[in-house]
Structures are given as C-alpha cells and as structure tokens.
Amino acid sequence: MTANSQASRNADCQVRGITTSRYDHARSDLQFLLNNEPSYRIDQLWQGLYGDLADPCDITTLPAALRGKLAEQLPEALSEEHRSTSDCGETIKWVWRLADGSLIETVLMHYEDRSTVCVSSQAGCAMACGFCATGQMGFDRHLSTGEMVEQVVRAQRASGNRRVSNVVFMGMGEPLANYARTWAAVERIHGALGLSARHLTISTVGLAPGIKRLSEESLPVNLAVSLHAANDRLRDDLVPANRRWPLATLARACAHHAATTGRRLSFEWALMHDVNDTLRDAAELADYARPLAAHVNLIPLNPTPGWPTRGSSPNRVREFAAELVNRGINATVRLTRGLEIDAACGQLRASLSTVDIGTARSEAPPSLPE
Numbered sequence: 394m395t396a397n398s399q400a401s402r403n404a405d406c407q408v409r410g411i412t413t414s415r416y417d418h419a420r421s422d423l424q425f426l427l428n429n430e431p432s433y434r435i436d437q438l439w440q441g442l443y444g445d446l447a448d449p450c451d452i453t454t455l456p457a458a459l460r461g462k463l464a465e466q467l468p469e470a471l472s473e474e475h476r477s478t479s480d481c482g483e484t485i486k487w488v489w490r491l492a493d494g495s496l497i498e499t500v501l502m503h504y505e506d507r508s509t510v511c512v513s514s515q516a517g518c519a520m521a522c523g524f525c526a527t528g529q530m531g532f533d534r535h536l537s538t539g540e541m542v543e544q545v546v547r548a549q550r551a552s553g554n555r556r557v558s559n560v561v562f563m564g565m566g567e568p569l570a571n572y573a574r575t576w577a578a579v580e581r582i583h584g585a586l587g588l589s590a591r592h593l594t595i596s597t598v599g600l601a602p603g604i605k606r607l608s609e610e611s612l613p614v615n616l617a618v619s620l621h622a623a624n625d626r627l628r629d630d631l632v633p634a635n636r637r638w639p640l641a642t643l644a645r646a647c648a649h650h651a652a653t654t655g656r657r658l659s660f661e662w663a664l665m666h667d668v669n670d671t672l673r674d675a676a677e678l679a680d681y682a683r684p685l686a687a688h689v690n691l692i693p694l695n696p697t698p699g700w701p702t703r704g705s706s707p708n709r710v711r712e713f714a715a716e717l718v719n720r721g722i723n724a725t726v727r728l729t730r731g732l733e734i735d736a737a738c739g740q741l742r743a744s745l746s747t748v749d750i751g752t753a754r755s756e757a758p759p760s761l762p763e
C-alpha cells in the first residue's frame with residue numbers, strides 16, 4: 394500500500410470518527426474485533442502487535458482470512474514523509490504525516506549504553522516559546538495515544554537488534570497539555586512494550602497542575618522541566634507559560650513530584666548567547682536547582698528560523714557548566730545530536746516547508762564534552 398493511499402484511508406476513518414492507529418485500541422477494544430473467534434486469538438493479536446511489532450498481515454499465528462480483515466480494521470497512523478540520518482547512523486529523525494495531513498516528528502538516538510526515542514505529543518504547540526521551532530508554528534491538534542505509541546513502535550522496528558530502552562516525551566508539543574492521552578501512552582509503552590518506568594521521561598515547560606497530577610500516578614516516571622531561565626522576568630519572556638505558573642509555583646510542584654515518586658528531577662537549559670548564559674544566570678540557576686536536588690542538562694540552542702539569537706559558544710558553555718559545578722550542581726553538557734538534520738523539536742518540519750530537505754544544513758555542531 395502506498396503512503397498516499399494509507400493516508401487517504403486513515404483520513405476517511407477519522408472523518409467517520411474511528412480511531413486511526415492500531416495502537417489506539419485497548420486490549421478490550423480489540424476483543425470486539427474478534428467476536429466470533431476463540432479466546433486465545435486476542436493473545437495472538439496482542440503478541441503480534443506489541444511483542445513482535447508486526448503488521449496484522451504478518452501475524453502468522455492468525456488465520457489468513459482474519460489477518461486480512463484485521464489489516465483493514467487496524468491501519469497504521471503514521472505515513473513516512475521524510476527520514477534523515479546523521480551521526481554515522483546513530484541518529485534518525487522522521488517526519489510523519491498523520492491521517493488529517495498534520496506533520497509530526499520523532500527522533501531515535503543510539504548511544505553506547507541505550508537507545509532513546511524522542512516522541513511528539515501534539516502536532517504543533519500552543520505554548521509559544523519564542524526560541525522553539527514548534528512554538529513558532531502554533532498548535533494544530535493533540536495526538537492520540539496510539540499516534541504516540543506508534544512512534545515508539547516504528548522507531549523500534551528501525552532499530553533492529555538494538556532495543557529501544559528509553560522514551561522521552563520531549564518532541565513536538567507540551568505533553569501535560571494533552572495529559573490523558575499522554576498518560577495512556579506511558580501506560581501502554583510500559584505495560585505492552587515492556588519499558589521500565591524509570592526509563593520513561595515526561596518533559597514540560599512547567600504546567601504545575603499537570604506535574605502534581607503526574608505525582609499521583611501509579612508509575613513513577615522521570616520529570617524534565619524545560620527551565621531556560623531562573624528569574625521570572627526573563628522566564629516570562631522566554632517561556633510564556635511562566636506567567637501562569639511562575640518559578641515559585643513550579644518549584645513547589647517539582648518538590649512534590651520528587652518527594653512522592655523518588656525520581657530525580659532534571660532541568661533542561663537551552664543556552665542562548667547573551668540571553669541566559671552569563672555567570673549570573675548560572676548562579677540563579679544553581680540557587681533554584683539546589684533545594685530541589687535537580688540535575689541540569691545544558692544544551693546550546695539550535696538555531697531556528699524565527700529566533701535571531703544564536704546558541705552559546707563552546708567556551709561560554711564550559712564556563713557556565715563550571716560555575717554550576719562550583720556551586721554544587723550536577724550538570725551535563727549535551728551534544729546537540731542530529732543538529733545537521735535539525736533534530737531540535739519542530740525544526741525539520743519547519744525546514745520542509747521552506748527549503749528542499751535534501752539541501753537543508755545547519756552549521757556543524759560545536760565540539761563539546763558530553
């Protein structure tokens with residue numbers, strides 16, 4: 394089946410109000426599709442979809458006629474629009490077209506000790522962080538649970554023998570603004586795909602009520618807060634959600650999450666030249682992170698079309714990291730994996746609409762210690 398015919402069939406399903414990903418269905422829903430079949434068929438189907446990551450056509454434990462019927466009833470939601478590979482094959486980024494034509498992104502990153510998938514939770518984003526390519530696009534819609542789970546499945550299929558060990562909800566969108574579907578995806582990825590809760594991370598710009606809700610869930614997942622500024626004046630500007638949930642409110646929610654789950658908190662900090670990369674910014678960040686025992690991840694900002702500020706220089710990054718360490722904070726400088734394929738959220742989709750993707754290139758990543 395071509396990508397276009399798949400997309401058109403999915404669009405037709407969506408118009409009729411039917412879920413569009415085979416991974417949207419809970420086990421009990423799938424049972425309905427097997428109403429005249431022996432009870433063990435559900436185990437075979439579930440194992441085929443989640444254990445073997447197979448297309449229904451290829452679940453050979455099922456009779457051929459049933460496979461054909463299930464293939465019609467359980468389409469995939471993601472049609473591959475574009476795939477880019479970088480870092481000697483260690484980073485793969487996809488742009489997927491959804492049934493309604495929306496475009497989303499997924500990134501797979503292989504490391505020596507793990508393979509991580511960065512999943513989108515929304516098409517676009519309403520949080521309007523000015524430096525972020527996704528924020529610059531605006532909001533299209535929430536993703537369904539199945540559309541999130543399918544991103545992990547498709548990445549695992551591409552990984553071959555290297556098992557996807559970690560999932561971060563850090564792609565396009567604000568996961569806590571799409572709470573119920575995101576949490577259902579977390580449960581499915583844990584329960585059906587078998588990833589440990591300690592290897593699942595929800596990232597947020599700081600929606601305090603969502604963080605509190607997360608704290609009460611049965612699975613203790615990791616929390617990553619995209620902080621970027623540790624005073625309200627600057628953060629109001631960089632991360633508009635801060636105007637609603639300022640730093641003091643955010644700190645209380647983070648402390649509650651750490652206390653109830655036992656999971657380490659991390660702060661993401663995109664270093665922007667002369668915006669948030671001075672020693673004074675580092676001191677403010679240290680004062681904010683210390684009482685929360687938060688780990689800080691420093692990432693030089695990837696350039697985006699709609700934000701004139703560039704990322705911090707390698708020297709500035711080192712000085713900033715050293716200042717944090719001197720002040721007792723655990724900090725890691727992260728290489729911007731896949732920078733040449735625009736792996737920061739929203740950048741590949743943004744570039745697809747403006748230039749030929751085959752020639753889209755950003756400057757080479759700075760040489761920084763991991």
Ligand code: SF4
Binds near residue numbers: 519526598
């Ligand atoms: S940084 Fe995250 S929350 Fe902010 S606009 Fe981008 S995707 Fe949305």
